[in-house]
Structure formats: structure tokens, C-alpha cells
Amino acid sequence: MIELQNVSRTFTVGDQQVTALRDINMKLGAGEYLSIMGPSGSGKSTMLNLLGLLDRPSTGAYLLDGGNVTDLSDAQQAKVRSEKIGFVFQSFHLVPRLTAAQNIELPMMLAGIPVEVRKQRVAELIASYGLRERADHRPDQLSGGQRQRVAIARATVMKPSVLLADEPTGNLDRTTGWEVLKLLEQLIESGITLVIVTHDAEIGARAKRQIQMLDGAILYDEQRTS
Amino acid sequence: MTSNARHKFLAMKLTDTLQFASGSLRGSPTRTLLMMLAMSIGVAAVVILTALGEGARRYVVNQFSSLGTNLVIVLPGRTETAGIGPGMMTGQTPRDITLDDVQALMQSPSIKRVAPLTVGSATLSLDALNRDVVVAGSTSALLEVRHMTLGLGRFLPAGDIQESASVCVLGNGITRELFGTKQAVGQWVRLGDRRFRVIGVLASQGESMGLRTDDLVIVPVASSLQLFNTSGMFRVLLEAKNRDVIEQVKTEAEAIMVSRHSGERDVTVITQDAVLATFDRILSALTMAVGGIAAISLAVAGVLIMNVMLIAVAQRVKEIGLLKALGSPPEQIRALFFAEAALLSSVGSLAGLVLGYAGAFVIGQIYPSLPVTPPWWAVLAACGTALSTGILFSVWPARRAARLDPVAALAGR
Numbered sequence: 001m002i003e004l005q006n007v008s009r010t011f012t013v014g015d016q017q018v019t020a021l022r023d024i025n026m027k028l029g030a031g032e033y034l035s036i037m038g039p040s041g042s043g044k045s046t047m048l049n050l051l052g053l054l055d056r057p058s059t060g061a062y063l064l065d066g067g068n069v070t071d072l073s074d075a076q077q078a079k080v081r082s083e084k085i086g087f088v089f090q091s092f093h094l095v096p097r098l099t100a101a102q103n104i105e106l107p108m109m110l111a112g113i114p115v116e117v118r119k120q121r122v123a124e125l126i127a128s129y130g131l132r133e134r135a136d137h138r139p140d141q142l143s144g145g146q147r148q149r150v151a152i153a154r155a156t157v158m159k160p161s162v163l164l165a166d167e168p169t170g171n172l173d174r175t176t177g178w179e180v181l182k183l184l185e186q187l188i189e190s191g192i193t194l195v196i197v198t199h200d201a202e203i204g205a206r207a208k209r210q211i212q213m214l215d216g217a218i219l220y221d222e223q224r225t226s
Numbered sequence: 227m228t229s230n231a232r233h234k235f236l237a238m239k240l241t242d243t244l245q246f247a248s249g250s251l252r253g254s255p256t257r258t259l260l261m262m263l264a265m266s267i268g269v270a271a272v273v274i275l276t277a278l279g280e281g282a283r284r285y286v287v288n289q290f291s292s293l294g295t296n297l298v299i300v301l302p303g304r305t306e307t308a309g310i311g312p313g314m315m316t317g318q319t320p321r322d323i324t325l326d327d328v329q330a331l332m333q334s335p336s337i338k339r340v341a342p343l344t345v346g347s348a349t350l351s352l353d354a355l356n357r358d359v360v361v362a363g364s365t366s367a368l369l370e371v372r373h374m375t376l377g378l379g380r381f382l383p384a385g386d387i388q389e390s391a392s393v394c395v396l397g398n399g400i401t402r403e404l405f406g407t408k409q410a411v412g413q414w415v416r417l418g419d420r421r422f423r424v425i426g427v428l429a430s431q432g433e434s435m436g437l438r439t440d441d442l443v444i445v446p447v448a449s450s451l452q453l454f455n456t457s458g459m460f461r462v463l464l465e466a467k468n469r470d471v472i473e474q475v476k477t478e479a480e481a482i483m484v485s486r487h488s489g490e491r492d493v494t495v496i497t498q499d500a501v502l503a504t505f506d507r508i509l510s511a512l513t514m515a516v517g518g519i520a521a522i523s524l525a526v527a528g529v530l531i532m533n534v535m536l537i538a539v540a541q542r543v544k545e546i547g548l549l550k551a552l553g554s555p556p557e558q559i560r561a562l563f564f565a566e567a568a569l570l571s572s573v574g575s576l577a578g579l580v581l582g583y584a585g586a587f588v589i590g591q592i593y594p595s596l597p598v599t600p601p602w603w604a605v606l607a608a609c610g611t612a613l614s615t616g617i618l619f620s621v622w623p624a625r626r627a628a629r630l631d632p633v634a635a636l637a638g639r
Binding site: 049052054055074075078079080081082083085087089093095096097098106107109110111112115154158 | 238239242246249250252253544545547548549550551552553554555556557558632633636
């Protein structure tokens with residue numbers, strides 16, 4: 001359902017051309033669990049941004065659910081992001097003035113979904129992520145783990161088909177990190193495609209499919225059999 | 227690609243938009259308050275200044291109305307704004323308006339009252355007390371025509387205007403100075419070389435268009451002509467039967483005077499309305515000019531809003547990146563910033579209106595004779611300008627926000 005065809009991405013830095021991704025070919029099926037690993041500057045974040053339609057490839061095509069989304073307008077790509085893609089960031093990116101519940105509700109509000117539908121869906125998520133006592137707290141009153149749980153709830157509130165997580169445990173201690181990771185992995189059971197970008201080999205190793213990147217190219221792409 | 231039929235896209239609800247926008251405004255209260263302050267000072271300035279201008283206009287209109295209603299004034303001599311008058315060609319001085327002319331004017335059917343008016347200066351004396359006064363010569367009609375009020379006694383007697391009775395009516399101030407607490411009515415006073423009996427005293431009226439009726443002595447018109455040894459009127463005041471016949475009275479008066487002065491147009495007939503309209507135009511223009519100057523402060527407030535909005539975009543770059551990642555299209559981000567600007571300007575204008583009306587009220591308390599009320603058009607214009615500058619000056623910041631690259635924005639760059 002996700003397919004990258006000969007995708008390259010070059011940036012112009014000053015008067016130099018920097019190639020962040022070169023000629024990437026990749027297919028990813030629904031419900032897959034993929035980790036993208038590599039040292040910094042290897043292109044893993046660029047890859048994630050391309051998959052999330054936050055960035056456009058310089059050349060090549062991106063097919064999502066069989067449709068070519070490469071050349072869609074900004075507004076059309078925004079619609080695809082709203083409906084199909086969820087993001088989890090290393091630094092949570094919660095809106096500081098909104099409560100946990102309001103942060104979770106935000107994507108639905110932006111999409112213009114009726115209030116009753118929103119409230120019900122948010123209530124479900126708050127319950128299933130164990131945030132009931134924290135629903136009316138602002139992000140600065142939440143612990144790191146709670147913040148990331150709010151962020152995951154927000155990323156899944158629109159029931160996306162793909163969840164893109166960029167170093168989701170990067171700002172968390174080890175124990176909390178594992179909890180968050182387990183939470184993400186549980187989502188796969190509901191049919192979501194999970195892509196985790198990390199430089200932590202231990203975390204990356206948990207994924208069924210692992211891609212190792214170096215200098216903008218895929219070094220290896222292997223499927224864990226066990 | 228399957229389309230999601232659950233909702234129509236881009237249909238973020240208006241209430242949500244406003245709520246989100248007001249949330250972000252409340253997120254930085256100092257900045258928001260300062261911007262509203264600038265906006266409200268601008269609106270208040272427009273309201274107060276136009277209220278003052280409008281007050282001045284109404285004050286002048288009231289003063290004019292107090293002179294009398296439906297007035298048409300005949301003056302000797304021809305005043306032309308352009309061209310050369312007939313008197314200049316023939317070398318003649320204009321003919322006087324005589325008492326016979328006044329009597330002829332009285333025949334016109336559209337004229338309700340005719341009050342001739344002569345003005346001169348003489349010394350009024352009672353025993354050893356002397357005082358220089360303005361003497362007006364007129365008829366019994368003057369009381370109604372000029373809306374004067376009698377305090378004591380009676381006014382000039384009605385009857386033949388050619389009769390030079392030796393009676394006079396004194397202004398309130400002059401009476402107090404001359405007689406103190408003593409009874410004035412019935413006493414004899416000397417005016418120039420003639421003795422007059424006081425038959426009435428005017429009520430205190432204060433100043434009306436520069437002429438203090440308090441210091442006035444009114445005598446029958448024929449007496450005043452003898453007193454000052456002239457035959458011409460200073461003015462003839464005509465009161466039209468009603469508002470609709472004012473123009474008719476003007477034409478008739480002109481026609482009568484032309485026919486009596488052997489075909490020569492040597493008088494000027496002006497209507498009170500025309501004079502009033504001129505003052506009205508001048509003062510309205512003044513009010514608008516003052517309002518316009520005040521509106522400049524609104525434009526300044528607009529620039530301030532733009533500046534602060536640009537800072538807000540820079541400070542909230544991560545939030546904008548997040549909104550984009552969550553599927554907010556560029557139009558929606560623009561709309562959110564517009565909503566902020568609209569909220570700011572409308573709350574600012576409301577505060578400005580309250581401030582402006584309060585200011586106008588205070589000025590009204592300090593100068594009770596000035597009817598300070600902001601005109602409705604100025605209030606609308608002030609709010610309109612505030613709203614449109616607010617939104618106009620947010621176009622650039624909103625566009626900048628909408629155009630941010632989501633990847634860079636999320637990274638806070």
C-alpha cells in the first residue's frame with residue numbers, strides 16, 4: 001500500500017547540492033512494522049518526511065493506497081495527511097495552551113468533524129490510554145510518558161492507516177520508552193502500518209522489518225523471520 | 227484512493243476557528259492587550275473627535291434656530307459673489323429700504339410676520355447714570371420673529387409702523403444696571419435727545435449669535451429713524467408661513483423690492499436656511515476631516531497588529547508546523563490568523579467605542595452647552611476601519627504562516 005519508486009531528494013545548501021535520498025525503491029504492506037535505522041545524516045528523517053507528505057521527492061513517485069500522491073497540491077496532501085497519516089514526534093509537539101483532551105481532539109477539530117463525534121472518540125482514547133485523570137491537564141503538568149501517550153492518542157484519533165514515529169522514545173527514560181513502544185506496537189494489531197525512525201539498534205531490532213540506511217541509500221532491508 | 231465521506235474537508239467549524247484563535251490570543255495576554263489598546267485608542271479618538279465636531283455643528287445650528295424659524299432676511303445693497311453689480315455700473319449707491327417698502331412687503335400672502343430692524347448706538351441715561359447702548363428699532367412682530375421672551379410689562383405696541391411712539395423695551399442686563407432692584411416699567415429714560423417711557427423688560431437670554439439682548443434697548447422703528455436721522459433699514463426680517471414657502475417668500479420679496487425700486491435689484495435676500503446650510507457644510511467637512519485624522523491612528527494600530535502578528539508567526543512556527551502535519555491545509559492556517567486579527571480588532575473596537583462614548587460623556591459634562599454625540603456614520607466608519615485594517619494588515623503574516631515549510635517549521639526553523 002506504500003510504494004516509493006526511484007525516489008531521490010536533493011537539497012540546495014548554499015551553492016552546494018546535498019543528496020539526502022538517492023534512488024530509493026521500497027514497498028510496504030498494510031499492517032507492517034518497519035524500523036528505519038541509521039546514523040544521523042543518513043536520510044532516515046527525510047525518508048519519514050516524504051512518507052508523511054511533509055516533503056516532496058525531487059524525482060521519483062510516491063504511491064499511497066494505489067494512488068500517486070507525489071504531485072498533489074498542498075491542500076490535497078493536507079487532506080491525505082489528515083485522513084491517512086498519523087505522526088508521533090520525539091519532542092511530542094503538544095500545543096501548550098490546550099489540555100490533553102483538546103490536544104487529542106485537535107486533528108478532528110481541524111477536519112471539521114461534529115463535536116459529538118469528537119467528544120466520544122476522545123473519551124474512548126483517553127480511557128484506553130489511561131489518561132482519565134489527566135484529561136484536563138495541560139502538557140506542562142504531564143510527565144514525559146503521559147505527554148507521549150497524549151501524542152499517540154492524537155496521532156490515532158483520525159484512525160489513520162499509517163503511523164510515522166520519529167524517535168518516539170528519544171526524550172523518555174528507558175522504562176517509559178519501552179511502555180510507549182509497546183503502546184505503538186499494539187496498534188499494529190488494529191491493522192495500522194507502523195514506521196519507526198530510530199538510531200537505537202535495540203529499539204529498531206523489535207520491528208519485523210528493518211531498514212538500515214547510509215548516505216541516503218538503503219544499506220539493507222531485511223525481514224525478521226522469528 | 228478512497229475518499230473519506232465522513233466529512234467534507236476544509237469545513238473547520240467557525241466556532242472552532244474562533245475558539246482556537248481566541249485561545250492563542252489568550253496564550254499571550256500582554257501582547258493581545260497591547261494590540262487591543264492600540265486599536266481601542268484609535269476607535270476612541272475617532273469617536274471623541276467626531277463627537278466634538280458634530281457637537282460644534284449642532285451648537286451652531288441651534289444658535290441659528292434660536293434666531294427664529296423660517297426666516298428670510300432682506301438687506302440693502304446687492305451682494306454678488308461674481309460679476310459686477312448694477313450700482314457699480316451707474317455709480318449709484320444702493321437705495322435705502324424705507325418704511326414704505328416694509329409696508330409693501332407686509333402685503334405678500336406667504337409672509338406671516340415682518341419685522342424691520344434698525345441698529346444704532348446711543349447714550350441711555352437715567353438721572354445721573356449714563357450708559358452707551360445698542361438701540362434696535364422694530365415693531366411688535368420682532369418678539370415672535372426673533373423668539374425673544376418678555377420678562378416684565380409688554381412689548382412694543384402693534385399698530386401703524388409710521389407712528390413714532392416714545393416707548394422702549396429694555397434688555398435685562400441694562401435694566402439691572404440702571405434700576406437695580408427698583409421698578410423699571412413705567413419710568414422715563416433719556417435716549418439721545420429724546421425721552422422714552424419703559425414699557426417692558428426682556429427676560430434674560432444670554433448671548434445669541436453675538437448679539438447680547440441683555441444690553442439691548444428696543445424702540446419703535448419710526449422713533450429710531452428719527453433718533454438716528456436716517457430712513458433706511460438695517461435689515462428686514464420676514465417670517466414665512468411655513469417651511470415650504472421660504473423660497474416663494476424670497477422670490478416675492480425680491481419682486482416687490484425690484485418693482486418698488488424702479489426695476490433695479492438693489493437688495494439682497496438671503497434665507498436662514500441657506501446660511502445654515504453653508505455652516506452645516508463647513509462644519510460637517512471639518513468633522514469628517516478631524517475624523518479622518520483620527521482614523522490615521524487606526525492605520526497605525528493596523529501596522530502594529532501586523533508587526534506583532536509577524537512576531538507571533540515566528541514564535542509559533544512549531545505550532546504551525548504541527549497543524550500542517552495534522553492535516554491543516556494552507557487556507558485553514560490563513561483563516562486561523564485572520565480570525566485572530568478579526569477577534570482582536572472587534573474586541574478592540576468595542577473597547578474603543580466604550581472609551582469613546584465615555585470620553586464624549588465626560589466632555590459633555592464639562593461643556594454642557596456643547597451637544598457632544600458621536601455621529602452614527604463616524605461610529606460605523608471607525609469600527610469598519612478598525613476591522614478592515616486589522617484583517618488587511620494580517621494578510622501578510624497569515625500568508626507567511628500558511629507558506630511555511632512543515633519540516634522546517636516542526637524543527638522550529
